[in-house]
Amino acid sequence: MQIAQVVVGNAIYPLIEGQPLPIAIGDTLKVFYAFRYRIPEEADIKIWASLYKYSFGIIDRQGQSQTKGTIILPRALDWENFSGEIDIVIGNMSAGTYGLILELPDYDVEERIDDSLEVATVAGIFDMIGPILIIGIMAMVLPMLTPKKGG
Numbered sequence: 069m070q071i072a073q074v075v076v077g078n079a080i081y082p083l084i085e086g087q088p089l090p091i092a093i094g095d096t097l098k099v100f101y102a103f104r105y106r107i108p109e110e111a112d113i114k115i116w117a118s119l120y121k122y123s124f125g126i127i128d129r130q131g132q133s134q135t136k137g138t139i140i141l142p143r144a145l146d147w148e149n150f151s152g153e154i155d156i157v158i159g160n161m162s163a164g165t166y167g168l169i170l171e172l173p174d175y176d177v178e179e180r181i182d183d184s185l186e187v188a189t190v191a192g193i194f195d196m197i198g199p200i201l202i203i204g205i206m207a208m209v210l211p212m213l214t215p216k217k218g219g
Contacts, residue, residue: 069103069179071170072151088165088186095158097185101170102151103177105141112138114173117154119166119185127169127180132159133187163189 073082074089075098081089091097099117118134120127135156142148154170167182 069101069170069172069177071168071179071181072100072102074099074168083168083181083184085182085184088184090186090188091158092188093158093160097156097158097168098153099156099168099170100151100153101179102149103172104147105150106144106147107141108145109143111141113141113175115139115152115154116169116171116173117156118169118171119156119158119161119187120169120180121164121166122182129169130159130161130166132161133157133166158187161187163187 071083073080075081076089076091076095083089114136115138116134116136118129118131120129122128133156135154137154139150139152141150164187165183166185166187167180168184169178169180171178
């Protein structure tokens with residue numbers, strides 16, 4: 069299995085291990101993949117795509133940024149190529165660097181790209197209170213610092 073590229077917004081990007089692509093909570097990551105297969109009859113195959121981190125050496129899939137789906141593979145007595153796409157909506161998760169894993173769980177097939185996505189959180193109201201407070205104080209102090217005319 070091979071992860072060919074991803075689309076975020078209207079731009080196409082390759083994923084490179086150790087060179088994280090910046091994404092934000094709420095983004096949809098469209099993952100394009102390809103693999104070769106051979107099966108005696110048409111089959112429904114489970115496919116999973118997820119962001120992950122390593123936790124004590126174990127892959128920790130991020131459930132809030134995971135997609136599980138099914139693809140239909142037509143009968144192929146000789147090796148055939150299959151390509152497709154799967155969307156992952158980046159859910160509410162902590163900021164940080166994540167990898168991308170794509171799996172066919174019933175066949176024990178996976179492709180991973182470690183440290184390839186950088187999730188940035190959107191600033192909330194409590195994150196903006198400090199800068200707003202400083203701007204308010206500056207707005208109150210500035211008139212006191214300007215010299216008065218005619219005085």
